[in-house]
Amino acid sequence: xxxxxxxxxxxxCWFIYMLCKHPExxxxxxxxxxxxxxxxxxxxxxxxFAARVSDTALDKMQYLHAALTETIRLYPxxxxxxxxxxxDDVLPDGCNVNKGDVVAYLPYAMGRMKFIWGDDxxxxxxxxxxxxxxxxxxxxxxxxxxxxxGPRTCLGRDFAYRQLKIFSSVLLGWFVFKLSNENKVPQYxxxxxxxxxxPLQVYVFHRSGFQNPSTYNCxxxxxxxxxxxKKI
Ligand code: HEM
Numbered sequence: 001x002x003x004x005x006x007x008x009x010x011x012x013c014w015f016i017y018m019l020c021k022h023p024e025x026x027x028x029x030x031x032x033x034x035x036x037x038x039x040x041x042x043x044x045x046x047x048x049f050a051a052r053v054s055d056t057a058l059d060k061m062q063y064l065h066a067a068l069t070e071t072i073r074l075y076p077x078x079x080x081x082x083x084x085x086x087x088d089d090v091l092p093d094g095c096n097v098n099k100g101d102v103v104a105y106l107p108y109a110m111g112r113m114k115f116i117w118g119d120d121x122x123x124x125x126x127x128x129x130x131x132x133x134x135x136x137x138x139x140x141x142x143x144x145x146x147x148x149x150g151p152r153t154c155l156g157r158d159f160a161y162r163q164l165k166i167f168s169s170v171l172l173g174w175f176v177f178k179l180s181n182e183n184k185v186p187q188y189x190x191x192x193x194x195x196x197x198x199p200l201q202v203y204v205f206h207r208s209g210f211q212n213p214s215t216y217n218c219x220x221x222x223x224x225x226x227x228x229x230k231k232i
Contacts, residue, residue: 006193007077008163013196014075015068015168017186018124020179020202025126026172029064030207033173036060046174053169061165064172065136066129068164069144073117074124076146079108079194107145108194116143178203 019026037052082104131137141149180201189197
């Protein structure tokens with residue numbers, strides 16, 4: 001349960017937060033989803049739209065895949081992964097460890113290290129995961145460690161991406177997300193997983209009719225919410 005449920009919910013939560021902080025990425029993701037699913041004006045029911053989220057459509061969503069991965073790089077659901085040494089050993093860098101010692105690798109810290117990711121390590125840039133053709137380019141799991149590497153790597157990684165992409169497609173194909181308080185920085189809840197402490201409060205609007213999210217703010221939302229849009 002812990003392996004399958006929490007990391008998905010946590011990643012989704014940070015993904016929505018990142019998209020709110022980067023509305024241009026939110027729009028690009030939504031555009032890709034709408035194109036990949038051939039969404040037309042005639043589709044008025046979310047269930048009809050969800051039925052279009054096929055394997056072929058999901059495969060086309062390379063930018064979404066990159067944006068999710070960039071979120072997981074900065075906010076890995078398992079921020080620290082400790083291990084216990086079964087016997088005395090020497091690590092590749094020459095460091096001695098003794099039987100019973102606890103050694104941890106830190107996907108959270110590694111995902112933000114400039115010597116691993118470059119000077120823009122702290123920036124949210126889905127493009128870093130795309131090749132020249134706009135296709136997602138996987139990094140070595142020893143560099144992108146959020147799913148661990150080696151023989152005990154996460155067994156659910158592909159399943160996790162599939163769930164995240166399906167869920168994101170339906171949400172972002174239909175809705176626009178906006179933080180209810182732009183100035184509030186979410187805090188971490190200390191646990192085995194990297195939870196947002198408390199709820200992440202957002203406004204959710206039907207996408208149809210939204211033209212320029214970058215000019216939208218909470219005070220002027222009446223400009224945005226036209227009579228055809230339902231506010232949720
Ligand atoms: C974004 C989502 C996820 C992340 C970041 C993640 C991350 C990880 C990490 C870091 C480990 C290694 C833990 C360790 O042994 O020290 C792991 C193991 C594992 N994960 Fe995931 N996971 C995710 C989603 C899932 C899902 C959805 C499933 C199941 C459907 C799953 C199933 C497993 C299993 C079975 C293992 C144990 C593998 C083994 O020990 O051989 N994970 N995961």
